[in-house]
Amino acid sequence: MGSNNNKHILFFVVLLFFLFLGEAHKHVRIINNMQSNVTIHCKSKDNDLGVHVLSHDDSFRWKFNVNFWQTTLFFCGFNSQHGRGVYDIFKADRDQSRCLSLCLWEVQDNGVHGFKENATMDDIWFEWQNNK
Ligand SMILES: *[C@@H]1O[C@H](CO)[C@@H](O)[C@H](O)[C@H]1NC(C)=O
Numbered sequence: 001m002g003s004n005n006n007k008h009i010l011f012f013v014v015l016l017f018f019l020f021l022g023e024a025h026k027h028v029r030i031i032n033n034m035q036s037n038v039t040i041h042c043k044s045k046d047n048d049l050g051v052h053v054l055s056h057d058d059s060f061r062w063k064f065n066v067n068f069w070q071t072t073l074f075f076c077g078f079n080s081q082h083g084r085g086v087y088d089i090f091k092a093d094r095d096q097s098r099c100l101s102l103c104l105w106e107v108q109d110n111g112v113h114g115f116k117e118n119a120t121m122d123d124i125w126f127e128w129q130n131n132k
């Protein structure tokens with residue numbers, strides 16, 4: 001009987017966990033606005049999203065759930081003929097309220113620009129760490 005109660009408790013814990021995760025669903029989209037290609041490589045502590053070459057107007061997107069501890073972090077390396085750099089592209093404590101469901105980034109000749117959800121102006125500009 002004790003183990004039956006434990007099963008019920010476990011069921012509710014798992015259910016709550018999934019409800020919580022469902023609410024924290026995020027998308028990140030990176031668009032290449034340059035005429036030339038950019039190579040990107042995004043990772044978190046647990047996930048490697050691989051190397052992608054984006055030509056003009058191409059985009060790369062992924063979705064994920066912010067973890068229970070609000071420590072989710074994705075960082076991406078960018079390499080283009082204008083410059084290169086590695087930047088935090090989703091950071092829970094910064095972006096949880098900046099973008100409710102979609103975080104948009106544009107790669108431009110002068111660096112990587114971040115937009116709040118539905119914003120027309122960027123609020124973050126990462127200049128290239130190494131200009132070419
Ligand atoms: C840019 O990327 C496209 C698609 O991946 C590729 O076909 C093309 O050769 C690339 N151009 C350069 C200059 O690397």
Ligand SMILES: *[C@@H]1O[C@H](CO)[C@@H](O)[C@H](O)[C@H]1NC(C)=O
Binds near residue numbers: 100
């Ligand atoms: C952004 O725009 C979409 C489509 O118009 C809308 O559904 C969404 O609620 C908007 N998000 C915010 C945070 O205003």
